[in-house]
Amino acid sequence: MPEGLQSLTVLKSQPPVVPAGLVRRRRLEDRLTEGTSKQFTLVCAGPGAGKTLTVAAWSTDGTPPGPVAWVSLDATDNDPQTFWSDLLGAVVGSGAVPPENGLRDIIPGPGFADQQAREVRVRLAELPGPVIVVLDDFHEITSDAVLEPFGQLVDHLPAPVRLVVLSRSDPPLRLHRLRVGGQLTEIRTGDLAFDEREAAALFDLHGMQLTSDQVNVLWMRTQGWSAGLQLAAMSLDPADIDDGIARFSGNDRSVADYLIGEVVDRLAPGDRDFLLRTSITERLTGDLADRLTGRTDSQLVLEKLAGANAFVMGLGVQQDWYSYHPLLRELLAHRLGLEHPRLVPELHRRAADWMADNGEPIEAVRQSTLAGDLDTAGRRLLAVIPLILSVERPVLAAAIEPLALTSAQRPTLSSLLASAAVHYYRLDMGPMLQDAREAREFLDEAPEDVRTSAEAVILLFEMAAARSQGDQAGVLRLSNDVLDLLDRSSRRSVPSGRHFRAVAAVNVGGAQIWADNFAEAEQQLAASAPEALELGLALVNLNAIGHLALLDALQGRFRRAAHRAADSLRIVERRGWDSEPQALGTFLTLALVELSRCHPAAAAGYVSRGLASSTAQTDRPTRLALAIAAVGVAVMKGDANAALTADARLRSGLARTPDAAEMLVRWGAVVGADALILAGKPAEALHRIGEPGVGDGFAASWERVTSARAHLLLGQYAPIDALLEPLLVPGAAQREPAVQARLIQALVADHQHRDTAAMAAVGAAVELAQPEGIRRPFLALGGRLAPLLRRYRNLDGRHQEFVAGVVEDISPSSGAASDGSAVLVEHLTERELIVLHYLPTMLKAGEIASDLFVSVNTVKAHLRSIYRKLGVSNRREAVERARTIGLM
Numbered sequence: 001m002p003e004g005l006q007s008l009t010v011l012k013s014q015p016p017v018v019p020a021g022l023v024r025r026r027r028l029e030d031r032l033t034e035g036t037s038k039q040f041t042l043v044c045a046g047p048g049a050g051k052t053l054t055v056a057a058w059s060t061d062g063t064p065p066g067p068v069a070w071v072s073l074d075a076t077d078n079d080p081q082t083f084w085s086d087l088l089g090a091v092v093g094s095g096a097v098p099p100e101n102g103l104r105d106i107i108p109g110p111g112f113a114d115q116q117a118r119e120v121r122v123r124l125a126e127l128p129g130p131v132i133v134v135l136d137d138f139h140e141i142t143s144d145a146v147l148e149p150f151g152q153l154v155d156h157l158p159a160p161v162r163l164v165v166l167s168r169s170d171p172p173l174r175l176h177r178l179r180v181g182g183q184l185t186e187i188r189t190g191d192l193a194f195d196e197r198e199a200a201a202l203f204d205l206h207g208m209q210l211t212s213d214q215v216n217v218l219w220m221r222t223q224g225w226s227a228g229l230q231l232a233a234m235s236l237d238p239a240d241i242d243d244g245i246a247r248f249s250g251n252d253r254s255v256a257d258y259l260i261g262e263v264v265d266r267l268a269p270g271d272r273d274f275l276l277r278t279s280i281t282e283r284l285t286g287d288l289a290d291r292l293t294g295r296t297d298s299q300l301v302l303e304k305l306a307g308a309n310a311f312v313m314g315l316g317v318q319q320d321w322y323s324y325h326p327l328l329r330e331l332l333a334h335r336l337g338l339e340h341p342r343l344v345p346e347l348h349r350r351a352a353d354w355m356a357d358n359g360e361p362i363e364a365v366r367q368s369t370l371a372g373d374l375d376t377a378g379r380r381l382l383a384v385i386p387l388i389l390s391v392e393r394p395v396l397a398a399a400i401e402p403l404a405l406t407s408a409q410r411p412t413l414s415s416l417l418a419s420a421a422v423h424y425y426r427l428d429m430g431p432m433l434q435d436a437r438e439a440r441e442f443l444d445e446a447p448e449d450v451r452t453s454a455e456a457v458i459l460l461f462e463m464a465a466a467r468s469q470g471d472q473a474g475v476l477r478l479s480n481d482v483l484d485l486l487d488r489s490s491r492r493s494v495p496s497g498r499h500f501r502a503v504a505a506v507n508v509g510g511a512q513i514w515a516d517n518f519a520e521a522e523q524q525l526a527a528s529a530p531e532a533l534e535l536g537l538a539l540v541n542l543n544a545i546g547h548l549a550l551l552d553a554l555q556g557r558f559r560r561a562a563h564r565a566a567d568s569l570r571i572v573e574r575r576g577w578d579s580e581p582q583a584l585g586t587f588l589t590l591a592l593v594e595l596s597r598c599h600p601a602a603a604a605g606y607v608s609r610g611l612a613s614s615t616a617q618t619d620r621p622t623r624l625a626l627a628i629a630a631v632g633v634a635v636m637k638g639d640a641n642a643a644l645t646a647d648a649r650l651r652s653g654l655a656r657t658p659d660a661a662e663m664l665v666r667w668g669a670v671v672g673a674d675a676l677i678l679a680g681k682p683a684e685a686l687h688r689i690g691e692p693g694v695g696d697g698f699a700a701s702w703e704r705v706t707s708a709r710a711h712l713l714l715g716q717y718a719p720i721d722a723l724l725e726p727l728l729v730p731g732a733a734q735r736e737p738a739v740q741a742r743l744i745q746a747l748v749a750d751h752q753h754r755d756t757a758a759m760a761a762v763g764a765a766v767e768l769a770q771p772e773g774i775r776r777p778f779l780a781l782g783g784r785l786a787p788l789l790r791r792y793r794n795l796d797g798r799h800q801e802f803v804a805g806v807v808e809d810i811s812p813s814s815g816a817a818s819d820g821s822a823v824l825v826e827h828l829t830e831r832e833l834i835v836l837h838y839l840p841t842m843l844k845a846g847e848i849a850s851d852l853f854v855s856v857n858t859v860k861a862h863l864r865s866i867y868r869k870l871g872v873s874n875r876r877e878a879v880e881r882a883r884t885i886g887l888m
Contacts, residue, residue: 013090015056015070015134017314019306021205022053023198028187029058032164035185036065036132039157040178041164042171045189048227048325051166052136054192059134066130066162067094073135078143079394083150084108084576087133088120096131096160103127107538108576115609116576117149125158138167147172154178193224206233208241217245227325274301275324276339279332280347281367283315283323291354292347345371356380362392366399369406377403378414381421382453386499388421389537397425407435413442413454420461429468436461452489456482456500463507470620471659476511479504502532506544510585513547513554514621514661516697518733522551539582542571546585553592554698556735558772565589579613584622587613591629596736598775598809600636607633620657624664627653631671635678636776643675666699670706680830682710696726701737708744709780713829720748739769740777746788747781762792770799778806782869786810828869835862839879 032055035041043051059068069090077083085108097103103123108116124131141147151173157163165171178184194202196212199219203210210218222228236244277293278284284292286299295301302322305312315321324332337344352367361384368377381403387396400418407415420435436458446454459482466474482504486497494500509524529544545568552561568586577583587610594603610626627650634643650668654660673685689707693700708723726732727741746761769777778785789807793800828836838848845863849856867873870881 012072012086013093015059018057023202028054031187032058033063036162038185039183041185043166043187045192046168049192050226064132066132067096068132069094070134073137073140075140076398080145081108082394083146096127101126102574105574106576115578117152121158124161127160130160132162134164136166138165138171139169194229199229202229203233208238275332276336279329281351283321285321288354291350362396362399369403374414383495385421385457386496389540393425397422413439413446429465432461433465452493456485470657472511472514472661475507479507499535502528503540506540510547514663516663518551543582549589550585553589558593558596561589562593581619584610584619588622588625595632596774596776598779600633604633624653628668628671635674640679643678647672647675663699670702673706680828680833682713685710696732698734701734705737705740717748736774739765739774743777743781762788763797766799770802779810832862832866836866836882839875
């Protein structure tokens with residue numbers, strides 16, 4: 001892009017340049033200034049009423065009581081990401097945001113939702129002074145996905161913010177509240193209409209001294225319509241004003257016809273041709289206009305037209321970009337098509353080439369499509385298609401949609417890839433996969449310089465479909481196919497090869513996690529995370545660092561997992577990326593960290609956020625893992641019914657995922673067994689797990705330790721040693737199961753009256769658990785550990801503060817964990833649960849025995865066991881304790 005040239009992306013945040021010949025209407029500017037003492041100013045009128053230039057003149061003359069953040073909205077702002085990015089970018093660019101304010105760091109994603117809107121409100125409320133936010137052309141916004149969170153902002157507008165909304169129609173916002181509360185200023189069509197004095201001043205500026213009668217005739221015909229008066233002033237012949245007035249009509253259609261017939265047609269041939277040829281783009285520069293017209297003085301022509309207020313506006317402070325009044329541009333483009341139909345595709349082609357050469361690749365794709373040059377559009381699409389995974393994807397999706405739509409009637413490699421990209425953007429994975437498969441049929445006939453990139457893109461689409469179906473074997477295979485293809489190809493043949501490689505490598509890493517290949521996963525993710533960030537693929541980078549944190553959590557490195565995930569969460573929250581699929585790994589990690597620390601309420605919050613911000617069409621394996629964590633939350637709360645219900649939901653999800661990774665299936669069986677143990681069904685828990693896996697991998701480790709716990713509850717000590725053996729080796733890969741294994745070993749040793757061995761096992765468990773803050777294994781085994789831990793403390797074991805905290809959590813007198821949730825206790829058997837439910841009654845032990853057809857000694861044995869497990873000493877305390885932890 002030429003030096004000093006402003007990008008299209010910054011123009012929307014700058015008001016149009018006010019022409020020197022504009023009639024300043026102080027009555028309206030005073031109304032606008034008065035309006036800033038209230039929360040909301042609505043400037044509502046039809047096209048050509050002068051809304052934009054009136055507010056622009058007011059905003060640039062120093063009258064507003066604070067910086068002005070200007071946003072020129074268009075149809076692309078119906079995407080939440082684009083809308084909020086434009087709005088926040090304008091506020092930051094206005095200078096109203098101090099360097100330390102978090103508003104600077106928010107980069108919204110397409111799924112911008114209530115939570116992110118609340119974050120924006122919080123940051124806006126922290127601004128040190130007032131800021132005036134001008135939203136021009138608000139009528140372009142029709143999407144509920146934008147209107148709903150923006151409406152929430154309006155309903156709870158932070159004190160420093162003053163909104164000025166310009167629209168052709170009343171916006172679908174709850175303005176009645178502001179109106180009733182006296183916080184709404186309204187400037188409407190009648191207010192914006194020129195009065196006769198202002199109309200006379202307009203004609204004076206055009207060098208025409210009209211009589212009051214002549215002004216009155218024009219004012220009556222236009223009803224003070226700004227654009228109509230401007231058209232009249234431009235078209236009247238000073239030598240024959242009366243005749244021009246007689247032929248001028250204020251009817252909208254007549255004005256449009258007059259614009260072409262009397263304004264454009266009366267231009268010098270060169271200027272008329274200039275306007276026609278340059279009408280094919282919404283915005284242009286002098287250099288682009290030279291390319292379109294073949295002239296060398298386009299900058300001067302544009303400056304002249306803008307200076308004459310001839311429906312040409314300079315954009316930005318530097319005025320290096322220009323735009324035509326939309327009505328004028330549409331009419332010029334229509335006339336161009338009628339007069340020079342064969343020239344139109346050529347002009348679009350020239351515009352596409354210029355955009356490609358000047359750093360606007362997305363607009364280059366759109367212009368190539370409009371030129372009908374689908375082959376070139378396809379080549380350019382392959383160079384920019386990785387941006388479908390970047391913050392620019394709404395703009396890319398809008399630009400390539402015309403190409404995508406041609407795939408229905410004229411399927412080609414280019415149109416099908418464009419269609420697949422649009423479907424991916426919308427998370428329509430089924431149609432996306434169909435497009436990709438049909439595109440593959442065109443590969444053999446594709447030019448050599450296109451074929452390799454196209455094949456890589458098709459593989460990545462197929463990989464995305466496999467991930468949405470939970471087919472991690474497919475994800476791994478297809479991602480590796482991409483990497484192999486790139487390895488065999490030269491960089492020249494795949495211009496976006498680095499981008500494709502980064503995407504594929506991150507997905508290889510994610511798939512390796514669910515294949516229980518943690519070392520390979522970590523190697524891939526650690527290498528590709530910085531690469532993705534360097535390439536501008538911020539969401540791919542977020543996905544990578546979220547999964548790196550997940551790897552830490554799965555292996556019991558909870559401190560590092562918490563640190564990584566906290567950093568990632570700050571990015572998610574400050575940039576408004578809660579609803580991005582790439583944030584799921586972060587939410588899952590934080591849930592697992594909180595579970596390890598026995599904070600079920602916090603864990604439940606992260607599980608809910610992850611499930612609420614994703615759909616079945618996103619990252620299915622991570623969603624299944626969040627469902628697994630949901631079972632863990634219910635188990636930790638001691639709510640057996642909730643745990644079994646969550647397990648039923650998990651099993652249903654796994655049943656709908658026939659290609660689910662084996663690790664997820666086995667992990668799901670483990671948490672299901674936890675739910676059964678909580679319900680007093682350890683035998684069923686063993687059946688649910690089946691034969692534990694070999695070795696000390698993630699799934700096998702949890703299978704072994706959970707099976708050992710079930711055997712312990714059943715009083716079956718013989719199988720426990722063999723189950724725990726792989727987990728007792730120093731340096732076992734999975735830290736948390738290893739902690740629980742040593743605690744079970746301690747309980748077995750205590751049962752066998754091997755006190756020294758029991759203390760050694762407790763010490764080994766504490767040594768492993770304390771550095772990572774792991775508490776769940778202690779609470780999972782409950783009150784039976786309390787005497788061992790007290791004995792350990794009395795013997796001056798290491799990490800006394802950590803052990804004291806654990807003892808406090810599982811001590812019978814504590815009643816609840818540190819976060820207020822119920823503490824897990826040693827689980828009651830089914831018979832004990834039955835006896836427990838008799839305790840609130842007036843029945844005595846003998847009567848309970850009679851009702852259950854057992855001996856009174858059996859009931860008393862059950863009562864002793866219940867009291868011991870609940871950590872109480874009498875019937876009343878047992879009832880209270882059981883109610884506290886949700887057993888009754």
